[in-house]
Amino acid sequence: MEEQFILRVPPSVAERIERLMNESAAASSSSNPEDSSLDLSFSEDGRSGTFMIGNERFPASLLDLPTVVESYKTYDDSVLIKTADIGQMIMVREEHDPPPEGVEYKHGLTPPMRDARRRRFRREPDLNAELVHRVEKDLINIMQGVSINQNASVTGAGQGGDRKKAALAAAKANVQQQPAANGEEERSDSDESVDP
Structure with missing residues (x-):
């Protein structure tokens, strides 16, 4: 299996990446090489980093997805070959956007999986x-x-x-048995002794 990840970028960055990918290798090498460079580096914690496209820097975060996503490849549009299980996503955001809370992304990749952690999965029990x-x-x-x-x-x-x-x-032992009114000892209902 291959190593794969999901790269989620803002729309403006996505347009630039798509334009770079659509250009031929010869055309991109003859144009400004600084504009066509992509780089991704992470800090020591392994969860936050910087995504660079050209001279622009964007903050990035590595997030865990709520579910595992399977990735497939096809050569003839009829047979699918599984290539990877993807459980994490690199989320690139604009400089002014707030960083995500925690390390787990609460949504899936598609609209039906919106707020998947709360809607689709059982709550973790509160244990004493x-x-x-x-x-x-x-x-x-x-x-x-x-x-x-x-x-x-x-x-x-x-x-x-x-x-x-x-x-x-x-x-x-100190409690003395008091005789009953008829001179016999008092017995309880559970006393199964038989009188001779």
Whole structure:
């Protein structure tokens, strides 16, 4: 596959580039060479740079497209051969135009893909970092064979849970069973002991 990129330029620059491409090589070499020179250079960040045509300089930015664009080539107008996947675009703008916000271009290349990121794709969910951490911990415990309830009691035991259990058992032992009015012990509905 070939290396390709999309170069988006203002209409005035597009006319000059088209005129340069339509001229024959002999005609362009005999004319002013400075007018026919094209240059593109980027700064150290790799996202912003300068596009030069002749003696004019235009600011340029490398932007990520919201979708991948496939590029095809044909030799006989019936068979298409895929030549590249394009995911970035170099956007040249006029000096007074504001720079694009961020590194991702929010529109596609064609009118139906206008505002593609918002209209065509699902919103990224707002995740609570604490919730994600807790769910991750629970999943690890489940994979290790520890149920979540066992884990909670184990966690409670490490934080003074043994003292609480001992105090609760002592309180139950100190409570004396009061005899019922007929002289028998009171029983609950869940008490399945049988009288002899």
